[in-house]
Amino acid sequence: MRKLLLSLLTTLLLYGVAAAAEVVSLRPEACLPPGPVSLAAIAEIGRAQAASLGQITVANLPQGPGSLSLSRERILQAIQRAYPGEVSLQGASQVRIKPQLTSLGRDELTRLFVAKVMEASPWTSRGRIEISDIRVPENLNVPAGDLNRLTAEFAPHEDFVGPVSLDLKFGGSRQVRLSGRVQVYASVPVSRGLKAGQSVTEDAIELKELELSSFGALITRPEDCRGLRARTAIRVQIEAASPGLLITDSGQALRDGFARDKIPVKNLSSGRTIIGTVIAPSRVRVVF
Structure with a gap:
């Protein structure tokens, strides 16, 4: 009789322990931000100990695009280090954690x-x-x-x-x-009627707002003009355009100009001086 009672008591005790085990069901995957991974983020937890079990850190997801794979055994070890009670892990045998995307x-x-x-x-x-x-x-x-x-x-x-x-x-x-395309409009010093070789003085310049991408390197501060001389005529490309036809030739600009300004240009082939419109640095267009 004593043996029977002892066996029955042992069975009841074992049943009580098993019944007290918290059930944790692992999800197959989760998308999380980098940092500590809590058990609550990767599993469904029974209500009794959801708060204490849920906050257990089972891994750390590093920065970057890579994913992290956790086995059931690794998760159980992390739980056992932080929770004294019995836990029954169910669900996925592997949990894949992917970085949360924005x-x-x-x-x-x-x-x-x-x-x-x-x-x-x-x-x-x-x-x-x-x-x-x-x-x-x-x-x-x-x-x-x-x-x-x-x-x-x-x-x-x-x-x-x-x-x-x-x-x-x-x-x-x-x-x-x-x-993208960046356009900068800045007030830069320009000369007023200076001939080639003349010294630049304060009363010979004025500020004019220009879109800088239409030109090469420009002096943007009046004080940087002191001591300079107006440059000699420069070589330009003359473009003679008409509907369906474009002819190019070499020329020499006889006056400085900015985009859309009309300036005199000497055609180096014919020697004639013509009036053209500045369309880009060192490019002048005439219409015929």
């Missing part, structure tokens, strides 16, 4: 391009900047944690005038090329 749309990428150009441009305090023809992807998915590691890289000798592109990097996970 979607950046066209508007947000456009805003980032403009912001990064304005931050890096040397012209922000010297002129008016207009950015157009911005080319960005329609959508970009980036690990959420990498948004805090965003950097922009420009070409080593970028002058931030005309076509500008940058590589937008999100940590080590993604890189995307953004581009």
Whole structure:
């Protein structure tokens, strides 16, 4: 009889322990931000000990695009180190943890391009900047944690005038090329009626707002003109245009001019002086 009672008592005790085990059902995968991975983020937990079990850290998801795979045994070991009670793991035998992605749309990428150009441009305090023809992807998915590691890289000798592109990097996970056209309107000193070889004086110059990408290197401060002389005539390309026909020849500009200005140009082939319109640096167009 004693043996029977002892056997029955042992059975009841074992049943009680088994009944007290907390059931944790593992999910096959989860998308999470980088950092500590809690048990609650990858499993369904019984109500009795959900709070204490749920906050147990079972792994750490690093920064970057890579995923993390956790076996049931590894998860159980992490639980046993932090929880004294019995736990019954069910569900998936492996849990795959992928980085949580943030979607950046066209508007947000456009805003980032403009912001990064304005931050890096040397012209922000010297002129008016207009950015157009911005080319960005329609959508970009980036690990959420990498948004805090965003950097922009420009070409080593970028002058931030005309076509500008940058590589937008999100940590080590993604890189995307953004581009656009940057126009800088600045007031620069221009001469008034100086002949070739004459010295530049303060009363011989005036400030004029120009779009800098239409020209080469320009002096942008009046004080930098002191001691200079008006340059001699320069070689230009003459473009004679009519509907369906374009003829080019070499010429010599007899006066400085800016885009859309009309200036006299000597045709080096015929020796004739003609009036043409400046269309680009060292290019003049005449219509016939």
